[in-house]
Amino acid sequence: MDAFLASLADPxxxxxMQRALLGCALIGFTNGCLSTFIVLRRLALMADALAHSLLxxxxxxxxxxxxxxxGLFLGALIxxxxxxxxxxxxxxxxxxxxxxxxxxxxxxxFSLGLVLLSISPVRVEIHHYLFGNILGLSDADLWTIYVVAxxxxxxxxxxxxxxxxxxxxxxxxxxxxxxxxxxNLILMGALVLTMISSLQAVGVILALGMLIAPAAxxxxxxxxxxxxxxxxxxxxxxxxxxGLLISFWLNLPSGSCIVLTLGVIFLLALLLSPRYGLxxxxxxxRHLHEQSLARWDSVPPPxxxxxxxxxx
Amino acid sequence: MAAxxxxxxxxxxxxxxxxxxxxxxxxxxxxxxVALLGPNGAGKTSLFKAMVGLVTPETGSIELGGxxxxxxxxxxxxxPQREDLDWNFPITVSGLVEMGRxxxxxxxxxxxxxxxxxxxxxxxxxxxxxxxxxxxxALSGGQQQRAFIARxxxxxxxxxxxxxxxxGLDKPAQDHLxxxxxxxxxxxxxVIASHHDLHTVPHLFDQVLFLNGELIAFGNTADAFTPExxxxxxxxxxxxxx
Numbered sequence: 001m002d003a004f005l006a007s008l009a010d011p012x013x014x015x016x017m018q019r020a021l022l023g024c025a026l027i028g029f030t031n032g033c034l035s036t037f038i039v040l041r042r043l044a045l046m047a048d049a050l051a052h053s054l055l056x057x058x059x060x061x062x063x064x065x066x067x068x069x070x071g072l073f074l075g076a077l078i079x080x081x082x083x084x085x086x087x088x089x090x091x092x093x094x095x096x097x098x099x100x101x102x103x104x105x106x107x108x109x110f111s112l113g114l115v116l117l118s119i120s121p122v123r124v125e126i127h128h129y130l131f132g133n134i135l136g137l138s139d140a141d142l143w144t145i146y147v148v149a150x151x152x153x154x155x156x157x158x159x160x161x162x163x164x165x166x167x168x169x170x171x172x173x174x175x176x177x178x179x180x181x182x183x184n185l186i187l188m189g190a191l192v193l194t195m196i197s198s199l200q201a202v203g204v205i206l207a208l209g210m211l212i213a214p215a216a217x218x219x220x221x222x223x224x225x226x227x228x229x230x231x232x233x234x235x236x237x238x239x240x241x242x243g244l245l246i247s248f249w250l251n252l253p254s255g256s257c258i259v260l261t262l263g264v265i266f267l268l269a270l271l272l273s274p275r276y277g278l279x280x281x282x283x284x285x286r287h288l289h290e291q292s293l294a295r296w297d298s299v300p301p302p303x304x305x306x307x308x309x310x311x312x
Numbered sequence: 313m314a315a316x317x318x319x320x321x322x323x324x325x326x327x328x329x330x331x332x333x334x335x336x337x338x339x340x341x342x343x344x345x346v347a348l349l350g351p352n353g354a355g356k357t358s359l360f361k362a363m364v365g366l367v368t369p370e371t372g373s374i375e376l377g378g379x380x381x382x383x384x385x386x387x388x389x390x391x392p393q394r395e396d397l398d399w400n401f402p403i404t405v406s407g408l409v410e411m412g413r414x415x416x417x418x419x420x421x422x423x424x425x426x427x428x429x430x431x432x433x434x435x436x437x438x439x440x441x442x443x444x445x446x447x448x449x450a451l452s453g454g455q456q457q458r459a460f461i462a463r464x465x466x467x468x469x470x471x472x473x474x475x476x477x478x479x480g481l482d483k484p485a486q487d488h489l490x491x492x493x494x495x496x497x498x499x500x501x502x503v504i505a506s507h508h509d510l511h512t513v514p515h516l517f518d519q520v521l522f523l524n525g526e527l528i529a530f531g532n533t534a535d536a537f538t539p540e541x542x543x544x545x546x547x548x549x550x551x552x553x554x
Contacts, residue, residue: 040401161414168401168411175364175390176415223402223447 024240032214032236049106055113131255132203148197209259316342323372332358347517386415389464399449406444412466434465454485474505
């Protein structure tokens with residue numbers, strides 16, 4: 001028994017695990033809060049495309065400045081802006097729709113990144129870009145995440161009302177004097193900043209998992225925006241840390257374990273949520289609300305009473 | 313209350329230099345339920361959008377009880393058609409109605425007792441108190457309409473602009489909504505609703521405003537809802553400025 005408990009406590013004794021847990025908590029929380037907007041604005045695919053298309057920016061930063069974090073951040077930011085603006089430009093100036101433009105730019109951009117990396121003097125594993133290395137977080141990584149969280153979260157909390165209005169009914173929000181376009185820009189800015197900061201630490205796939213799964217899970221339980229926002233943050237934090245610990249105990253790749261943990265929690269919610277879960281939907285009697293159910297039960301069998309047609 | 317009026321003077325609205333509403337001059341008095349009638353492209357939605365400042369008029373002015381448009385943001389509530397609304401949005405009926413207070417509260421101010429009272433009152437006026445905790449998708453079409461009107465009530469708007477509020481409602485739901493709108497008008501507010509089912513006009517509205525690019529006729533339903541005005545509005549193509 002003592003040996004078991006000792007093995008449970010084991011991860012907390014290593015410094016690299018302490019850092020990784022801190023990183024997970026911080027990234028998980030920020031991404032989890034932001035995931036509310038990804039789910040409600042249906043930005044998941046856009047976030048995916050954007051995250052992949054950052055590669056050439058990172059590659060050019062590596063060619064110019066090596067692996068310095070500041071350079072990487074700037075490179076990614078510029079690449080994100082170019083891809084987002086480029087897809088807007090194509091969509092506005094031709095009959096090509098924005099998702100087509102974004103999808104095409106993302107494929108080209110990712111490929112350009114691979115070409116650039118192949119001529120880079122610094123050896124960079126593409127695997128690292130996809131999954132990062134949460135066990136090897138540097139001080140600079142942690143600080144970037146911390147600063148971005150401090151910028152992004154208070155901004156989203158302070159702007160809760162205008163953001164909510166402009167997501168729900170943009171035209172009504174505008175008629176009440178909300179600057180809807182500015183709100184969209186702020187949201188995209190927050191998304192790009194958060195994505196880049198977590199990308200360096202945990203890679204594209206993990207960043208995306210953390211950016212979509214938490215609020216999607218809470219969305220299956222709650223009809224409250226605040227519950228999604230804060231619940232998403234807490235779930236992102238707790239789920240990521242849990243995934244990291246599981247990977248340590250079972251000696252499995254950490255990034256994938258975190259994403260899978262978040263995925264399994266989502267799947268459980270999808271099945272078991274009392275209100276919007278699949279199991280409760282399958283077991284519920286169709287179309288019959290409790291009241292009409294009671295009336296139905298009190299009605300004489302078909303053919304014998306005049307009420308039968310009231311309850312078709 | 314009775315002194316309130318909405319004056320539209322010489323209003324012209326255009327998109328890309330193509331005019332949608334021309335030199336509209338009309339004065340509406342609060343306390344009425346007005347049908348806005350006209351064929352597709354007659355400028356009904358453009359008129360609404362100009363009233364709430366979503367499009368800038370080419371010429372003319374819209375004044376409510378003597379104030380300019382800038383001061384009347386929360387006096388006028390706009391309820392557009394909601395085909396593209398995400399009905400799964402995580403919001404309940406009371407959450408929706410609370411949104412009506414945002415214009416008064418701004419970004420920061422806490423929700424106070426007065427706000428709670430306004431929300432409660434709006435819910436009970438629209439007979440939604442029992443449904444306050446329902447998610448908005450779990451309502452019938454008529455209840456959804458009334459929930460959005462309750463939000464406008466919580467906003468304490470004096471003028472309500474409704475885009476086709478009766479579309480898709482069956483007869484009992486139409487009657488219910490009409491009763492609610494008349495109650496709002498009776499409290500000294502102005503209700504303007506665009507409407508396309510001419511048969512139900514006399515039953516639902518006190519006044520009619522015929523629009524087809526320009527003003528065709530305006531008056532009490534009993535006087536102005538005539539076959540001639542209907543023919544002049546719907547029988548000829550919209551005046552396009554040429």
